[in-house]
Amino acid sequence: MPANPRRFRFGEFILPLIFFISTTIYLSDALQNGAIFRYGLPSASFMPIVLSVAMYLALLAVLIGQLSRRRTTNDRLPQPPQVSEEFPDLDAPAPPLGLGAHVAMVVVIAISFFYVLAFRQLGFAMSTFLFSLGLLAAFQFGWSKGVLGIALNLVVATGISLIVYLFFAVLFGIQLPGIGLLK
Amino acid sequence: MIEQFLHVVGGFQTIAEPAVFGYLVGGFLIGTIFAAIPGLTGTLAIALILPLTYSMDVTSSLVMCAAIFMGGQYGGSITAITVNIPGAPCAIMTAYEGNILMRRGEGAIALRSAALASMVGGVIGAILLMTLAPVIAQAALYVQTPGKFSLILFAFFVIIISNDRSISKGIVATLVGLMVATIGIDVASSKVRQTFGFPALIEGIDLMAVIIGAFAISELFVQVTGSSTEDRSATNNLLKKVKWSWRHFVPRWADYHLIGTYRYLKFAVIGYFVGVLPGAGGSSAAFVSYAEAKRSSSRPEEYNNGSIEGIAAAEAANNAMCGGALVPMLTFGIPGDTTSAVILGVLIINGLQPGPQMMTEQFAIVTPMMAALLVSALLIPITLLFLGPWYMRLVSINKAVLFSSIAVIAMVGAYVSTFSVFQMGAALVVGIGSYFMQRGGYPMVSFLLGFILGPDLEVYMRRSLDITDGSPSIFFTSPDSLFFLGLIAVFFYFMVMRPWMSSKRKRHRKNSV
Numbered sequence: 001m002p003a004n005p006r007r008f009r010f011g012e013f014i015l016p017l018i019f020f021i022s023t024t025i026y027l028s029d030a031l032q033n034g035a036i037f038r039y040g041l042p043s044a045s046f047m048p049i050v051l052s053v054a055m056y057l058a059l060l061a062v063l064i065g066q067l068s069r070r071r072t073t074n075d076r077l078p079q080p081p082q083v084s085e086e087f088p089d090l091d092a093p094a095p096p097l098g099l100g101a102h103v104a105m106v107v108v109i110a111i112s113f114f115y116v117l118a119f120r121q122l123g124f125a126m127s128t129f130l131f132s133l134g135l136l137a138a139f140q141f142g143w144s145k146g147v148l149g150i151a152l153n154l155v156v157a158t159g160i161s162l163i164v165y166l167f168f169a170v171l172f173g174i175q176l177p178g179i180g181l182l183k
Numbered sequence: 184m185i186e187q188f189l190h191v192v193g194g195f196q197t198i199a200e201p202a203v204f205g206y207l208v209g210g211f212l213i214g215t216i217f218a219a220i221p222g223l224t225g226t227l228a229i230a231l232i233l234p235l236t237y238s239m240d241v242t243s244s245l246v247m248c249a250a251i252f253m254g255g256q257y258g259g260s261i262t263a264i265t266v267n268i269p270g271a272p273c274a275i276m277t278a279y280e281g282n283i284l285m286r287r288g289e290g291a292i293a294l295r296s297a298a299l300a301s302m303v304g305g306v307i308g309a310i311l312l313m314t315l316a317p318v319i320a321q322a323a324l325y326v327q328t329p330g331k332f333s334l335i336l337f338a339f340f341v342i343i344i345s346n347d348r349s350i351s352k353g354i355v356a357t358l359v360g361l362m363v364a365t366i367g368i369d370v371a372s373s374k375v376r377q378t379f380g381f382p383a384l385i386e387g388i389d390l391m392a393v394i395i396g397a398f399a400i401s402e403l404f405v406q407v408t409g410s411s412t413e414d415r416s417a418t419n420n421l422l423k424k425v426k427w428s429w430r431h432f433v434p435r436w437a438d439y440h441l442i443g444t445y446r447y448l449k450f451a452v453i454g455y456f457v458g459v460l461p462g463a464g465g466s467s468a469a470f471v472s473y474a475e476a477k478r479s480s481s482r483p484e485e486y487n488n489g490s491i492e493g494i495a496a497a498e499a500a501n502n503a504m505c506g507g508a509l510v511p512m513l514t515f516g517i518p519g520d521t522t523s524a525v526i527l528g529v530l531i532i533n534g535l536q537p538g539p540q541m542m543t544e545q546f547a548i549v550t551p552m553m554a555a556l557l558v559s560a561l562l563i564p565i566t567l568l569f570l571g572p573w574y575m576r577l578v579s580i581n582k583a584v585l586f587s588s589i590a591v592i593a594m595v596g597a598y599v600s601t602f603s604v605f606q607m608g609a610a611l612v613v614g615i616g617s618y619f620m621q622r623g624g625y626p627m628v629s630f631l632l633g634f635i636l637g638p639d640l641e642v643y644m645r646r647s648l649d650i651t652d653g654s655p656s657i658f659f660t661s662p663d664s665l666f667f668l669g670l671i672a673v674f675f676y677f678m679v680m681r682p683w684m685s686s687k688r689k690r691h692r693k694n695s696v
Contacts, residue, residue: 012623015623026377040653041649041652042648044371044376047644051358055355055359061354062349062352065349097408101407101409102408104408105407108404108407109615112400116604119594128591131594132591135583135587136583136587139406139582139586139587141583156584156587160587160591168235168595168599172238173238
């Protein structure tokens with residue numbers, strides 16, 4: 001009996017499931033593009049259909065691989081921790097994320113989408129300032145410093161916006177959306 | 184041949200122009216600094232400057248990219264030796280040997296040796312690139328359309344099997360890249376496809392958005408979900424103890440003599456040829472060279488105990504790899520590693536199509552880049568001399584400020600490439616997807632290669648089938664295509680079948696005992 005079965009990790013089964021759903025949507029769109037061959041030659045839908053079929057097969061291989069690895073790991077007896085004399089493995093599978101990391105991730109995704117939507121509406125200066133402020137908050141920058149931390153956040157967010165503006169608009173002459181581009 | 188030599192000389196003349204030389208030095212410093220900071224890489228640096236290449240001329244862009252590439256390979260060794268944090272994955276072996284020397288109070292010699300070996304390796308790699316790339320390009324001219332299709336298949340195959348963790352995940356990542364590349368207008372018939380009912384997708388996903396998303400935005404998620412506060416305070420404490428001046432970094436003849444010309448040459452050649460293989464990259468070059476150095480060393484007892492030779496082997500190889508990785512990229516349009524894949528993006532964005540045609544007809548465009556690779560290698564010990572004491576402070580830069588700035592530059596960069604908010608959003612979506620793919624062990628280089636080479640793969644396949652009225656027999660009758668298919672079979676046997684059979688035999692033997 002496995003002593004302590006591992007928790008399901010995101011990459012193990014959920015990611016292949018997302019790929020599977022995405023491939024199905026992709027394939028259904030490809031099938032609407034018309035016949036796979038026209039006058040005996042591949043049409044525009046040929047490549048997407050071939051890729052979809054290959055993806056299903058590859059995902060099946062991934063799942064089989066994950067299941068067999070999982071079985072091997074669970075069957076193995078628990079080993080005492082060893083002092084490793086081997087090289088650090090930077091490619092080792094990522095450890096599971098804690099709740100705080102998940103929250104930070106969701107916050108960053110949300111503020112990034114907000115930035116994309118607000119970039120033209122609020123203009124570069126305001127949207128970039130808010131985005132920088134949001135990112136600093138996600139990194140919990142200066143949280144232990146109370147009021148001083150808030151002031152520090154405002155100063156750093158302004159600094160980042162200014163540096164990025166100087167970098168793109170002044171140094172390379174690229175036009176960025178101005179304030180008041182409301183449509 | 185003489186014409187090509189003159190082009191190379193012309194390349195050196197071009198980089199001697201003050202503005203171009205400024206880009207070279209700037210690029211080198213950016214690459215070194217990015218690689219020295221854990222979490223940042225030379226690839227990320229090139230991805231971030233990518234939008235700016237629109238406002239620069241092609242030569243300056245390529246010179247800057249080459250300098251970042253070289254600086255990026257070297258910079259990882261600084262924090263690897265001083266605080267045992269490899270700034271870049273290719274510096275793992277350097278961290279392993281170098282940090283032992285650092286703790287023994289011999290950190291300066293480790294840093295000097297790493298810089299010297301990086302310089303020697305970088306110079307040899309650049310010279311080999313200048314001499315061999317035109318020859319390979321001449322041979323590549325004989326590759327016809329079916330051969331080009333099989334060559335891209337070969338590149339995919341090598342990249343996929345070089346993913347140690349899982350071949351099937353490598354295939355999935357490549358297929359995702361290929362699928363994303365099909366969104367928009369069909370390359371052969373100009374028909375709109377795979378838009379899922381969204382008119383905005385007709386323009387397709389821009390290469391810039393993919394590169395920025397995959398390498399810059401995904402890194403933001405990696406950093407925001409990770410916690411390294413404890414590590415940083417320990418690192419800062421360690422750094423406070425180090426008191427070095429520029430005198431410690433003056434190169435010494437004894438450092439060079441310790442390794443010897445023959446062994447430097449050997450490490451560099453290993454690195455160069457590992458770099459030529461698609462997908463191998465700096466880490467593989469460093470590891471293979473280190474393993475060979477250890478096997479053939481006259482001082483094997485020093486290994487795992489702070490070996491200068493081990494550092495030299497790893498550093499000479501990973502910097503020589505820069506020249507090697509550019510060979511398949513320039514001659515066939517197939518990148519050797521992630522950074523050269525991004526440089527390929529720079530060429531494509533600037534309207535150049537890498538391949539034998541470019542190498543024979545537009546060779547003068549790429550020679551400044553080759554020259555920049557060599558000159559930036561020479562800059563390594565010089566900059567260490569002046570900036571050595573400062574490099575070590577890089578690791579203590581505040582993570583929140585650093586990555587917030589990078590995220591803003593990346594997002595604005597995605598916008599300025601096309602002035603499209605849609606591409607900005609696409610970069611974000613690619614970034615989120617890339618983050619989860621990386622966490623799941625899906626290699627990003629396979630994804631990027633699938634995206635970049637996908638349209639070519641389809642065009643060559645359909646053009647080949649046009650020739651034979653749809654019969655795939657052309658891929659097995661055309662000699663050049665057959666050559667690459669044969670290579671796939673050889674690589675499959677040696678890199679997949681043989682290791683699998685030997686592990687099966689070992690398991691069988693273990694069970695019977």
